[in-house]
Amino acid sequence: MEQLQLLHFCDSKHPLVLFPDYRGGGTCCGCQKSVYGPTYCCPRSGRSGCPEYAHHKSCAELPLGLHHPLHPIHPLILFDEKTHYPEEEEEDKQKTKCQLCNESRGQYTYRCYRCDFNLHATCASLPPTIQSSQVHHHPLTPLWKWMTYTCDLCGKEVKGIPNQCALCSYCIHNTCASLPRSVKVLHHKHPLHLVHSSLGVELHQSASQLCQICAQKVNTNHGFYYCSKCNFVAHLDCAADYRNRDYINLLKLIDEENEDSELDQSVNSAAYMVKNSKVRVDGTEIATQIQHFSHKHELKLSDDEVLNNEKCNGYEIECHACNRDCNGFIYSCETCYFELDVPCSLISHVLIHPGHEHPLLLSTIRVAQKCSCCDSKIYPIFRCTTCELALDFKCATLPQTTRYNQHEHPFTLCYTAEDDSDEYYCDICEEERDPKHWFYYCEDCSYPAHTKCIIGQNPYLK
Numbered sequence: 001m002e003q004l005q006l007l008h009f010c011d012s013k014h015p016l017v018l019f020p021d022y023r024g025g026g027t028c029c030g031c032q033k034s035v036y037g038p039t040y041c042c043p044r045s046g047r048s049g050c051p052e053y054a055h056h057k058s059c060a061e062l063p064l065g066l067h068h069p070l071h072p073i074h075p076l077i078l079f080d081e082k083t084h085y086p087e088e089e090e091e092d093k094q095k096t097k098c099q100l101c102n103e104s105r106g107q108y109t110y111r112c113y114r115c116d117f118n119l120h121a122t123c124a125s126l127p128p129t130i131q132s133s134q135v136h137h138h139p140l141t142p143l144w145k146w147m148t149y150t151c152d153l154c155g156k157e158v159k160g161i162p163n164q165c166a167l168c169s170y171c172i173h174n175t176c177a178s179l180p181r182s183v184k185v186l187h188h189k190h191p192l193h194l195v196h197s198s199l200g201v202e203l204h205q206s207a208s209q210l211c212q213i214c215a216q217k218v219n220t221n222h223g224f225y226y227c228s229k230c231n232f233v234a235h236l237d238c239a240a241d242y243r244n245r246d247y248i249n250l251l252k253l254i255d256e257e258n259e260d261s262e263l264d265q266s267v268n269s270a271a272y273m274v275k276n277s278k279v280r281v282d283g284t285e286i287a288t289q290i291q292h293f294s295h296k297h298e299l300k301l302s303d304d305e306v307l308n309n310e311k312c313n314g315y316e317i318e319c320h321a322c323n324r325d326c327n328g329f330i331y332s333c334e335t336c337y338f339e340l341d342v343p344c345s346l347i348s349h350v351l352i353h354p355g356h357e358h359p360l361l362l363s364t365i366r367v368a369q370k371c372s373c374c375d376s377k378i379y380p381i382f383r384c385t386t387c388e389l390a391l392d393f394k395c396a397t398l399p400q401t402t403r404y405n406q407h408e409h410p411f412t413l414c415y416t417a418e419d420d421s422d423e424y425y426c427d428i429c430e431e432e433r434d435p436k437h438w439f440y441y442c443e444d445c446s447y448p449a450h451t452k453c454i455i456g457q458n459p460y461l462k
Contacts, residue, residue: 006040006060016040016053016060021247023336029080030059030108031122034366036242059108062121066110069144070100071117076110078121098123100161134181135172135194135223138165142174151176153196154236155222176223176236183225183239184246187213187349187364188232192225192239213238215363215383243366290331290345299331299340319344319460322393323378326460341460343397351382351396355415355438358386360396371395373415373438374451395438395451402440404428404454407447411440411454418448428453 004018022039038057064078097104100123108121133140135153140163148159153176163177164170182191197220209217211224213234218224225239226232238244275298276289288301316327321344331340351360355373360382363369368377371392382391400413417424417435424433428449433439440454441447 014042016055017043018057022054023243024054025243026054028056028059029053030055030062032105032107034242037245037247059121062108066124068110068119068124070119071112071115074112074114074117076112076117076119076124078108079111080108100124133163133177135176135179135196136165136170138167138170140165140170140172140177149173153179153223155219179236179240184248185213185225185234185239185244186246187244187362188227188230190227190229190232192227192232192234194223194236195226196223197221209233210361210385211235211238212361213244213363214365215361215385216365238365244364297333297335297338299333299338299345301329301331319393321380322397324394324460325458343460344393347393347396351391353391353396354400355413356384356389356391358384358389360389360391361385363390372436375434375437398438398451399455399459402455404440404449407442407445409442409444409447411442411447411449413451414439414441414448418446424448426450426453 005015006018007015017040019039019041021037022041023036024039024041026035027033028035033056035054035056040053040055040057040060042053062078065075067075098109098118098120100119103120105120110119110121110124111117142161142163144161147162148157149162149171150157151173152170153172156173158173160173162171163174179194182193184191209220211218211234212232216235218233218235220233223236225234225236273291274287274289275291277285277287279285286301289298290301291298316325317330317332317339318325319330319341320338321340324341326341329342331342331345333339349362351362353360361384362380363383364380366379368379369381369383369390370377371381371394372389373391373395376392376394378392378394380393382393382396384390398413401410402413403410415438418441424435425431426433426439426449427447431450433448433450438451440449440451
C-alpha cells in the first residue's frame, strides 16, 4: 500500500512520509514533545546530512495561516522559531514569546509580523467550543483568558485557558479535555476506562493508589484510568502517553472482552507468550519468537553469534533493559531494534525478589530514576509497591550465588551490611563500599566484594 506523503515547509527537499504507529522516539519539530504514534518523518533522515524532521501527525498538518480570536485584525502565519532564531539569544526569545503562555519554547508559532504578535501552535489551536470532548457530557467552552486554576479532572493547578461547562461549572484544562473515554495500554490486555473519582468504584485496598504503569501513587479523588476486571489503575498522563498506548480497535476489543476468558490476567502472569519454538537435537524445546510484556512487537531469538562451531568475537549488543553488553542469545525486535538479553526477558512485570519483602512493579516512566541498590540512574526500573525502594534490571538479574576464579568458596548476594563496624571495603579492589549497596559475600572467609569485582561490568559478554 502506498504511503501517505506530505510536502512540509520545514523541508523543501523531500516529502515527509506518514508512519501510522511510529515508535522511534525523538522530538517533534512542531511542539517539542516526544514523538510516538501517527508520525510524519523524512524517509532520508541520516543520509546526505538530512535531519529526521519528525512530526506528530497533527503538528505536520497544521494550516500555514489562520485567523484567531485573540488577534482578529490580522491573519497569523506559521513559522519555525528555531529556523528564524537558531541561536536563541535572549533578545530573540523576547521576540517570539507567546502572548498566551508568555513563554518561548522553540515550538512552531503563529505570528503577525505587523504587530509582533505570537501564539504557539499548541496555544493557538484551541477550538472555540470543544463539542466532542469525551470526558464530560456537556459542551465545554474555552474562557479566553490566561489564568491559574485547578483542573476538576486531574486535580492539578495549571496555567492556561480553562475549558468550562456553563451548565455545571465544570472546569478542566485543554489536555484533560482531549482525553479519550477509553484507552488500551501495552501493559494490560483489557481496555482502561476513564473514571472521574473513586466514588462509586470498588478498588482493592492494596492497589487503589498505585499506578500500574509508573508505580507511583494515584490520587483516586480525581480522575484516573481503570480496569474493573483486574483492579488495574493508571494515571491519566501515563495511560494517555503515546509511548504506553496500544493503537488497536477499541470498540472491537470492548465487545469481545467479556466473551474471551483468555483475556483475564493476574499480576503473576507470565512475562512473555511463546509464538514460535523449535526442538533442539537433544530434545529440549526453545522459544524462537515471543511476545514480551515490555515491547509491542514480537521478539525473535537471534543466534547469529555462533558460526561453524567457533566462539564468536563479534555481534556485541547492548540490552535495552539493563544496559549491559552481551553477545549470547538475545531477543530482538526487527522493527525498531529493541533488544533483550535472556535474563532480562524472563523477568515478570511484577517482580518478587528475595532481596526485598514487598512486590516490585515495573515503572515505564521515560525518565531516569535512581536504583536503591547501586545508585545508577536508568529506566525502566522496578519500584516497590509499599516503600520507596527502586531496583534496576541490572541488580534484579544479579545471580544469587556465583564463583570468583581467584577464591575457593562460592559467593552469595547480600542485601544488607555484614556487620555494624561502619567501615566497609571490597576485599578484591580494597576500595570503600557503600553499605546500602548490594554486594557479594563469602561467609566462610568473611570476604565481601563489589558485585562488579566478582562478576564484572558485563557478565553476559562471552
